[in-house]
Structure formats: structure tokens, C-alpha cells
Amino acid sequence: MNFNRNISVTALALLTVAGSAFAQVKRKPTPSPKSKPVSAQAAVTTGTVLPMDKDVLIGKLPNGLTYYIRHNEQPKNRAELYLVNKVGSLLETDAQQGLAHFTEHMAFNGTKDYPKNALVNFLQRSGVRFGADLNAYTSFDETVYQLPVPTDSAAVFAKGFNILANWAGYVTFDQAEIDKERGVVLEEERLRGRNAQERLSQQTLPVLLNNSRYASRLPIGKEAVIKNFDAATIKSFYQDWYRPNLQAVIAVGDFDVKQVEQLIKDNFSKLQNPAAPKPRADYDVPPAPGTVVKIATDKEFPYTMAQIVVKHPQTVVKTTTGFMTQMRINLLNYMIGERLNELRQKPEPPFLYGKSSYGSFVGKQDAFTTVVIAKPGDLENAFKTIVGETERARRFGFTLTELERAKQAALVQVQNNYYERFKTNSSNFVREYQRHFLVGEASPGADYEYKFYAENINKVSVADMNALAAKLITDQNRVVLIEGPDSEKEKLPAEKTVMDWLATAGKNVTAYVDNVTSEPLMEKAPEGTKVVSETNNDAIGTTMLTLGNGVKVVLKPTQFKKNQILITGYSFGGTSLASDQDFTSANLAAPIIVNSGIGKINQGQLDKLLADKNVHVTPYISDFASGINASASPGDFETAMQLIYLYFTQPRKDADVWKGNINQTRSLLATRGLDPGSVFQDTVSAVMNNNNFRAMVTTTERLNAATLDKAYSFYKDRFADASNYTFTFTGNFTVDEIKPFLEAYLGALPSTNKKETFKNLGIHPMAGVINKTVNKGVGEKSTVQIVYSGEYDYNEANNLQMDALEEVLNIKLTERLREQESSTYAPGVRINYSKIPEARYSVNIYFSCAPENVDKLVAATMDEISKLKQTGATAVDIQKFAAEQARSTQVQLKENAFWSAYLTAASQNGQDPQRILNYVQNLSQVTPQSTKETAIKYLSGKNLIKLILMPEKAAPTPTK
Known part of the structure; x- marks a missing residue:
């Protein structure tokens, strides 16, 4: 099951920065009358075991190897082959720290059938890209190999299973190849580490992971081990743990399922488990009572940040009861996220960044994680504000209107998954089956999930959500991390002060008031103009329309996705037409409008109004063009057209959003110079753009000179003449179906026939x-x-x-x-x-x-x-x-x-x-x-x- 599982920011940072090593390198549903989903009638309260998706074949060889096989035609003539091993860095001895990851590297440097670099060379000649397609990763608990292969070449396709089998049991570990790879692995550690985040993690992980084995077995390992281990040591690790009863083969793609099952049997049946297999120890992170505070600093860390992590035992969704709980968690995350979004829209946002959510963590744990990045010198306010918001949810719960909106948003997502179930990329299925093998999470399929949500989401009450918030947001097994630059060390709070902040943060909060609007986007469609010319290009299946106001439209109807229409529109000009004096204002124009709303509706109200819509519309102004990027389901297509029309004709001027954006940017500029990468990038930008300030990070002086009036005026000017605009529509529609909407909304856009284009400002790399x-x-x-x-x-x-x-x-x-x-x-x-x-x-x-x-x-x-x-x-x-x-x-x-x-x-x-x-x-x-x-x-x-x-x-x- 892969429905909206939220991983906390802290966990994500932990896994990507310190905890994983990646080697070899991007409204209520209405069922379709033609294809009704299977029923999900279940006694939810009794916890019925969720069914397995009927479209996946699951089997096990006599040696214990598990396999998952599914036919899927997205994309055509392709297959995703994965080898999943329940083998990670937790299984290493002290002398093997880093060798789970090193083993993964060696799988690409010589196996029984593919000596040295022969495997990579063969795959590249077959059209498989090294790094982008052919890939692998090692984590605490698993090592996973990814191999996308073509299925229109029977020989290459069959070879794919032979390659997986070579990884599974026949890596050779040639000493010369090991010695060559030591430098590569150490350079991977250098690339991903040797920075402020890694140094801070070394201070905080023992606290966050309660000095468990997870804290001492980071997959990248120990430099001394990587430099000095011998072939016998790594072979021992491989022979102990790369065994069929800890392995799964996952194959999803455009192929015959029975043929693939035979290929798996032919290639993997000879693999053997050790005569006396080592027991696979089961590790976790023990809970700690109360709250633990850790304060850490680093010279190069550019922010002051707080993380509050409330850890809970991991819940693996296997039953209908678990599915209902996961549904409630999704709703809770949505509602808290919306409340924090409203805080960011204030004229004086209380923080640079803030997020609270519940999701998967590390070490058989889930966690309710809150992350806040403070403006310089304002940690106490940021900390108390975001903790106060979570305390507001814990004490007062949620409103009925919030919950109903969250339900609608969830239904839109699950409905989209259902509509696209035959257009889902194979890699999405792989991830579900991977979790099923590794942790036992259910994968009932899009049909079941769709029906389950439709039948059960309205059973979720405000009382249910309030009880869930009270359960997840607690003061037990809680870790608070405060991180900042060395220069702020004396200003950071002591542990006692942090505890005082936690105790008083929500003292004066009151129940949340849901600010909604009943205003419709538009009362009626505008009076547009008709199509004045139409030409077809049968070779590529496109139609070109020209409307009466000069707008050109390129239409490409497809059946690639059932629930998707992509829209782009552009006109040349962009910020190149702004004077040097007004450039900073002009450059901020589109981001400000995007966050301000439309007409009388502010952005918060607009987000709520669109919660039950599968639609996204974003205006932009680049260096040389202005325009629209948008997407919508066919059912919400008219809403997208209304938004496009309104962003042209009724952009909202919001002084609060402007002030908040300027203040945020000033705060970010204040500490930018601490980060070596940012300082280097500033030099790169200067040289690559011939010192032109337009292509470089803005300065406080230029920011202070910018004004909302100039930004708004520039935006209005860029969208005042649609006669130069060309729109492209791609997706599930017919020309006849959408032509009336194009005529009504695009045909009504203002037209002055200014015939503008961009200016060449000569911004390019320095010569010589x-x-x-x-x-x-x-x-x-x-x-x-x-x-x-x-x-x-x-x-x-x-x-x-x-x-x-x-x-x-x-x-x-x-x-x-x-x-x-x-x-x-x-x-x-x-x-x-x-x-x-x-x-x-x-x-x-x-x-x-x-x-x-x-x-x-x-x-x-x-x-x-x-x-x-x-x-x-x-x-x-x-x-x-x-x-x-x-x-x-x-x-x-x-x-x-x-x-x-x-x-x-x-x-x-x-x-x-x-x-x-x-x-x-x-x-x-x-x-x-x-x-x-x-x-x-x-x-x-x-x-x-x-x-x-x-x-x-x-x-x-x-x-x-």
C-alpha cells in the first residue's frame, strides 16, 4: 500500500544524510460506469486482514526466495526488476562497518558471469543508463538493486534475471577490484558528508536514536574499515546474509507472467542457504520516558532550527482497522499542514519554515515530527508558535469544516489513483511489493483502496480526529533537537529553557477558527471569442487553433493518463523587459501573485475552495517569457480554465504576502555566507553570467528598493496582452469537448496586439x-x-x-x-x-x-x-x-x-x-x-x- 505515507523531515534527513548510502550513481468519488471497483465491504471494527492485490502473483521457491510478478504496460515494452535483500548495515560486525554498502558496490564490479565492468557495459549497450536507470541503495535494514530492462528484446530481458541472480549469490569480490573501489566509496562519503549537516548528525543521532544499534551502524560505515578490510571479511558478510530466504525478486512490466515465473525458477532455484545460517537479529530503538533535549552547533550551519520528535511504536498496515487508522493520520497531517500554511501567509511569518506531521521513522518507529527554522535571533518565537499550533490541535482538536475539506482532498487523491490504475508506472507497484516483503505492509490494490475510502471515510468523526491528535502529540519518548551556527551558540537556550518553552508554548492558545469563503471563483463564464482558424497535423496527432483575440492553442489529445490534462502557456518578454531599477520588483512579481490568491479571495481561502479539485494553476514570469503552467483532471478542467482567466484578469494584490516574503528573504540572506556551497555558487553565478546582477542572488539593498506596487504593475503588464500567447494542451480530452471552454475563457483574455518579444541582455559566461x-x-x-x-x-x-x-x-x-x-x-x-x-x-x-x-x-x-x-x-x-x-x-x-x-x-x-x-x-x-x-x-x-x-x-x- 503506497497511499500518502508521510515521512517526517527529520527521518528523511536522517536517512538521506546519515542513514542511507546510495551507490551507482529523480469530492466524493463516482465509480466509472464501465469499470466498477471491487467491493471493500469489511467489518472494519473487527480488523479484517486486508486482501492482497489480485493482479500480483506471489510465490516462494523451495530455497525460501520470495517473488512478486505483475503484468503492467506503463511503460510499454519495459520491465522493472528488483532484487530486495533483508540485509543492511545493522547486521555488520564491528570489523564489517560499511561492508553492507561496499558489497552493493562490488555487485557492479564483478560477478561469476560478468567479470569486472562487463555487467555495466552490457546493460549500457542495451539502453540501460548507469545511475539514472541501473541503481541500488543500502540502508539499515535492506539492500535493494534496481534494474529496468526492455522487454522487446527477449535476450536482454532474460539476461536481466541472470544479472539479478548474479547479484543474489555470485559476486566474486576480486581483490584488485576491491582495492579500486575503496576510493570510490570514500568519495561517496565525502560527497554526501563532510558538511555541517553530517557533523551535526554525529552529535544528535545518539540522542535521537537512544544510543541504539541504529546510531552506531550508519550504512556508509567507518573510514578505517573501508580502507583496510580484506576480501575474506567482505566475503564472510556476503555469504552469511545474501541468502535466498532473505531475498525477494520483484518483476513488474510488460511481459507474460508465467514466462517470468519460469525465468525466476530457472535463475534462482540453485541458490542455497548456508548449512548453518546465522540468526538474523531483530533490532529496534528502545523508548525513553519523558523528554530529552540536545543542543548542537556547527560553524557552517546557516540556520537556527528546532526539531521536536515524538516517537511511537511502528504501525504496519495489515488490517482494515490499521487502514482506518492510516486514513485518519492522512487527514490529521493535511489539517495541521493547512494551519501552518496560513501562518506562513502572515505579514510577519513567525518562522522561515515549519512543518508538523506523523509518519514512518527509523528503527521500527513512527513519529510525530515538528521542524521549524527560525529567523535569525527569533528562535523562541518560532519554537513557541509552532509548538503552540500542535498544542492547539491536541487541546481543542479540529473543526467540522476542516475535516470535511480534508476528506474531500483525500478522496481526490485516492480517486485519481483509481482512475490511473491501468496507467500506473511499474516502479510504483514495485515500491508497494517491496514494503510488503520487508515489513509485511498490505497491498490491496487501487480498486480496493478506492472502494474502502468511498465507504468508510465518512465514518471518521471530529471526535476520532481529536482523540488521535491527543494520542500522537505527547510529552513521552520525545526528543528536542536545537541546531544552529557556532556564532549563535551563546544565544541558544539551555535545556531548562527549552523545557520551559515546551511547557508554556500553548498556554494562551484558543480553538482554531476556520476562515472560509462561500464566494464562487466566477459567477458565469465570460463572453469569449470563437476559433477563427484550425489546422491539423495528422503525423503527430495535433490540432492548432487560433482564437478571435489572437491566442494560439496547440492540442494533443492522448490516452496516456485517464485523469490528466497538462496545460502550458507562454508569451515572450519576461523580466528582460524590466529596467535594471525595477528588476527585483519584477522578479518577485509572479511568486507574490501565486501566494496572494485571486480577486477578493486570499490564498488561504483559495486553497480551501480548491480542496476537492484535482487542479493546479501557476502563473510564472521567467527571464524571457511569462505564462501559465497548469494541470487538471478532465472533470475539473473548467476550474483550471477559470483560474487561468482570473490570473490574467484579476490577480490579487496582497500587502501581507509581500511583506512576509520580503522579510523571509532578508532573513535567508543574513546567514547565507556561512554555507561553503552557497558561497561557491555565488562565484559560479558571477562568472557564468558575466557579473550581471539579474542572474545572481539578490542583495538586501536591492530587496529594500523593491515595492509591491512595481511588482504588481509589472505582473499586470505581462498578462495584459494575450494576443502573443500560445497555449499547449496535452492529455485526455477531445478537441470538440474542450473547444467551447477554450473559446469562452482563453478567447476572453485581453488582447492589445502589442507584438512584444524579449530583449537580449547579453547574460552569458565570461569569455576567455x-x-x-x-x-x-x-x-x-x-x-x-x-x-x-x-x-x-x-x-x-x-x-x-x-x-x-x-x-x-x-x-x-x-x-x-x-x-x-x-x-x-x-x-x-x-x-x-x-x-x-x-x-x-x-x-x-x-x-x-x-x-x-x-x-x-x-x-x-x-x-x-x-x-x-x-x-x-x-x-x-x-x-x-x-x-x-x-x-x-x-x-x-x-x-x-x-x-x-x-x-x-x-x-x-x-x-x-x-x-x-x-x-x-x-x-x-x-x-x-x-x-x-x-x-x-x-x-x-x-x-x-x-x-x-x-x-x-x-x-x-x-x-x-
Whole structure:
């Protein structure tokens, strides 16, 4: 079951920063008359066991290996294959700390059937991208391998199961490969750590996890172990724990279920459990009575933050009673979240960020977690305010109108899941079955969940919710963490003071008053204009309309998602038309309007009004365009059109929102200089944008000069003339169905025929050869960015060659810097090319490493570039690029998001939208010679920037 499980911010930070190590690297429902869901009639009060989704085949081999198999055609001709192991860092001995994660790395560096790097090479040639597709992670309790494979190649598909079996039982642990991988794993630790958050976690985790084994077995492990362990030690871990009775194979995709079951039997039946298997110890985090307070600081931490974590025993949803409880928890999280959103809309928001919710935690625990980031010097107010809100919920509970709104929002979500049950991505099913195997959580399927909510949500009363809040928000097994910069250490509260704050925070709170409006968005549809021209492009299935006011509309009806229509609209101009003096006001215009509401309805009231709608509409103003991004279900399409019309014609001017936004931004600027990454990024922005202030972080001075009147006026001006606008609609509709709405709402948008376009302000990377080093930070960690840039001839042929160059560089730098040099974890290359405001390109190469390895890796990077310019790409690397592009294009052509972005870009760049039909066959234009010519032309070094972040105590790297 994967319905809206909320993981607390604290838990998420714990898992991603310190607790997981990721290796190898984004209204009441009405049933459809054609497909009624199965009944969920159940005696909820007696706790009936939830059924398992009938569409998944679950089995177990004689050796104990479990398998889950489901046929699913989203995406077509693809399958998600996972190997899930109940094996994580908790099972390590003292001498093995870090080897659960290291084992995961070694699975990609040699198995019985795939020596050394053969596995990765084979998959890349088959169109599986390393890191983006082929991936894995290790956590406290599990290690999971992810392998997406094509199913239209029987040989590759069958090989996928052989690869999973090799990971499951036949990793070779070659000593030379182990020694090479030590540096990669240590660099992963450097990339994810060596920062303020890691150092703070070292102080707080023993308290948060009550000195349990979880606190002493972080998956990344111990540096001394990683540097010095021998092959026998890691083989021992692998042989003890990688065994079929602790493993599951999950296969979801476009295939024959019985064929897959046989492939699993053929590949996994020979795996054996140890003759005398070690018992798998079961660890948890013991509860602690009362409240424990921990205060921690770090020189580079840029915020003052408090976290209040109330821990409870983990509840795994297996029965109808558990499902009802989870439903109530979802409703509680929604209502508390809405209350905190209202606080953020005040003219003097009491905090920079605040969130409270109940969800999964660590160590067989759930937790009610509250996180608040205070404005500088204002921790007490922020702390008391957010604790006061949770205390308000505990003491006074919720209102009937709040609860009904939360129910409607929940029904919208579960209804959407039901409507899209045949369009659900395979990876979503995998996650559900993974939880079923690891913790026993039920997975009854979208049909059952939909029916259960429809039949039972109205049984939830205000009294139920008030009792739940009182149960979850307690003062027992509670941990309070206060974190801040060293510079604020003397100002942070003592433990006794924190306890006093907790005791008095809710002293004067009163019952919540729900501020709602009965105002409709619109009384009636406006008088629009009719379609004056219509043309069809049968090749790609689009229709172009022009309305009487000049608005152009591109329509792409699809059946990719039943409950989705994506909408984009743009007109050239953007903030490039604002003067330098008014730029900051103009740049804030769209964010302010987005958070202000519409007409007489403020944002809080608007959110409540739309709670039962599956609709999102957001106006934007970018550097060179203004427009709308939106989505809606077919049933809420007219609401989306009303919102678009109102954002054009009745944007709301809210002085409170403006004041609050300005105050928040000032507070963030005040401590930005403490974070080394932010300081480095400021230098990168300056160099990459030729010191133009428009592309850099704003200053307090510019912020003080901005005004709401100027921002509002600029927004009104950008949306005053729709005659230059082009809208794109992609999703489940017919042209005839939506044409009347287009005529009524888009056809009524104001039109002045100003014929505006953007201004080219010449904002691009500095010319020439530039070397800059920033010395900031106490961690032994460096970041390198190498940039080539210049003018560009924007056309399809060149764009294809640049895409190929990007992928080839990624392959070669991964092989050289990661695999050969063993001195970085995730080198990357990103090539950008654009036509607007002028045709230019940039090649961005980036990696992190130890300070002492900067020069070596820069030299290795330049050496690989030199080789490309001498001989071009190898035939094997071109094959990998072509296979990846062909596979990804096949998937993208069945996605609304792809078509929405693609058609909009084609319109903006004046390109033929039919070109996508020839893209795969055009991949043959990439050759060793073409990549050589592209490298020579665009990696000439005429405009070459090297930007390096070094720690403060390290000497600057020599300029070459």
C-alpha cells in the first residue's frame, strides 16, 4: 500500500544524510460506469486482514526466495526488476562497518558471469543508463538493486534475471577490484558528508536514536574499515546474509507472467542457504520516558532550527482497522499542514519554515515530527508558535469544516489513483511489493483502496480526529533537537529553557477558527471569442487553433493518463523587459501573485475552495517569457480554465504576502555566507553570467528598493496582452469537448496586439580563459566545475551531436575519474544549448573530490577531452548512446509531460514538431568522426572556465 505515507523531515534527513548510502550513481468519488471497483465491504471494527492485490502473483521457491510478478504496460515494452535483500548495515560486525554498502558496490564490479565492468557495459549497450536507470541503495535494514530492462528484446530481458541472480549469490569480490573501489566509496562519503549537516548528525543521532544499534551502524560505515578490510571479511558478510530466504525478486512490466515465473525458477532455484545460517537479529530503538533535549552547533550551519520528535511504536498496515487508522493520520497531517500554511501567509511569518506531521521513522518507529527554522535571533518565537499550533490541535482538536475539506482532498487523491490504475508506472507497484516483503505492509490494490475510502471515510468523526491528535502529540519518548551556527551558540537556550518553552508554548492558545469563503471563483463564464482558424497535423496527432483575440492553442489529445490534462502557456518578454531599477520588483512579481490568491479571495481561502479539485494553476514570469503552467483532471478542467482567466484578469494584490516574503528573504540572506556551497555558487553565478546582477542572488539593498506596487504593475503588464500567447494542451480530452471552454475563457483574455518579444541582455559566461578558486569550509572536500562556452549554430543536426558528446563525456569521465583513478564518486557532464535569447552553448563538467586530488582529476579530465578531439568516440560508446536514446525516446513518446514540454519548445524555437518522428533513425548520424569534429569545435578551450572550491586551510590550487 503506497497511499500518502508521510515521512517526517527529520527521518528523511536522517536517512538521506546519515542513514542511507546510495551507490551507482529523480469530492466524493463516482465509480466509472464501465469499470466498477471491487467491493471493500469489511467489518472494519473487527480488523479484517486486508486482501492482497489480485493482479500480483506471489510465490516462494523451495530455497525460501520470495517473488512478486505483475503484468503492467506503463511503460510499454519495459520491465522493472528488483532484487530486495533483508540485509543492511545493522547486521555488520564491528570489523564489517560499511561492508553492507561496499558489497552493493562490488555487485557492479564483478560477478561469476560478468567479470569486472562487463555487467555495466552490457546493460549500457542495451539502453540501460548507469545511475539514472541501473541503481541500488543500502540502508539499515535492506539492500535493494534496481534494474529496468526492455522487454522487446527477449535476450536482454532474460539476461536481466541472470544479472539479478548474479547479484543474489555470485559476486566474486576480486581483490584488485576491491582495492579500486575503496576510493570510490570514500568519495561517496565525502560527497554526501563532510558538511555541517553530517557533523551535526554525529552529535544528535545518539540522542535521537537512544544510543541504539541504529546510531552506531550508519550504512556508509567507518573510514578505517573501508580502507583496510580484506576480501575474506567482505566475503564472510556476503555469504552469511545474501541468502535466498532473505531475498525477494520483484518483476513488474510488460511481459507474460508465467514466462517470468519460469525465468525466476530457472535463475534462482540453485541458490542455497548456508548449512548453518546465522540468526538474523531483530533490532529496534528502545523508548525513553519523558523528554530529552540536545543542543548542537556547527560553524557552517546557516540556520537556527528546532526539531521536536515524538516517537511511537511502528504501525504496519495489515488490517482494515490499521487502514482506518492510516486514513485518519492522512487527514490529521493535511489539517495541521493547512494551519501552518496560513501562518506562513502572515505579514510577519513567525518562522522561515515549519512543518508538523506523523509518519514512518527509523528503527521500527513512527513519529510525530515538528521542524521549524527560525529567523535569525527569533528562535523562541518560532519554537513557541509552532509548538503552540500542535498544542492547539491536541487541546481543542479540529473543526467540522476542516475535516470535511480534508476528506474531500483525500478522496481526490485516492480517486485519481483509481482512475490511473491501468496507467500506473511499474516502479510504483514495485515500491508497494517491496514494503510488503520487508515489513509485511498490505497491498490491496487501487480498486480496493478506492472502494474502502468511498465507504468508510465518512465514518471518521471530529471526535476520532481529536482523540488521535491527543494520542500522537505527547510529552513521552520525545526528543528536542536545537541546531544552529557556532556564532549563535551563546544565544541558544539551555535545556531548562527549552523545557520551559515546551511547557508554556500553548498556554494562551484558543480553538482554531476556520476562515472560509462561500464566494464562487466566477459567477458565469465570460463572453469569449470563437476559433477563427484550425489546422491539423495528422503525423503527430495535433490540432492548432487560433482564437478571435489572437491566442494560439496547440492540442494533443492522448490516452496516456485517464485523469490528466497538462496545460502550458507562454508569451515572450519576461523580466528582460524590466529596467535594471525595477528588476527585483519584477522578479518577485509572479511568486507574490501565486501566494496572494485571486480577486477578493486570499490564498488561504483559495486553497480551501480548491480542496476537492484535482487542479493546479501557476502563473510564472521567467527571464524571457511569462505564462501559465497548469494541470487538471478532465472533470475539473473548467476550474483550471477559470483560474487561468482570473490570473490574467484579476490577480490579487496582497500587502501581507509581500511583506512576509520580503522579510523571509532578508532573513535567508543574513546567514547565507556561512554555507561553503552557497558561497561557491555565488562565484559560479558571477562568472557564468558575466557579473550581471539579474542572474545572481539578490542583495538586501536591492530587496529594500523593491515595492509591491512595481511588482504588481509589472505582473499586470505581462498578462495584459494575450494576443502573443500560445497555449499547449496535452492529455485526455477531445478537441470538440474542450473547444467551447477554450473559446469562452482563453478567447476572453485581453488582447492589445502589442507584438512584444524579449530583449537580449547579453547574460552569458565570461569569455576567455578564467581560473577562480574559492577557499571556504572546514571539511576536507573540494568541488570542481569546468565550463566551455560560446556561440552556437542551433539546429537539429548540431543538437544531436551535442547530445552524443554529453553522453560520451559522461561515460569516459566515469570510467577515468571514478573507475580508473578511484578519486571521485559521481562525475557529471551537462551540455546546454539554447536559441533564446541568442544561440549559445555551454559544456559543464563537475565533480567533487579530496583537495589533494583536484589537480590530478582536472588533468585527467583534460586528457580525456584531448583524446576525444584526436580520435572521436569509440564505436562502443556511440552504441551505448544510441541505445539509451532510442529506448528513452520510445518511453517518452507515451508520456503527456514529454509532449507538453516538447510542443512548447518547438513553438518557442520555431521548430518543426514532426522532427521527433525521425529522431531514432537520425541517431545513425553520430559517428566517431562526427563526435571528433564536435569535440574540436565546442571544446576548443577558447572560452574555458575552471572554478574550484577548496577548504579554508588548503592552499589555493595552482593556476595553469
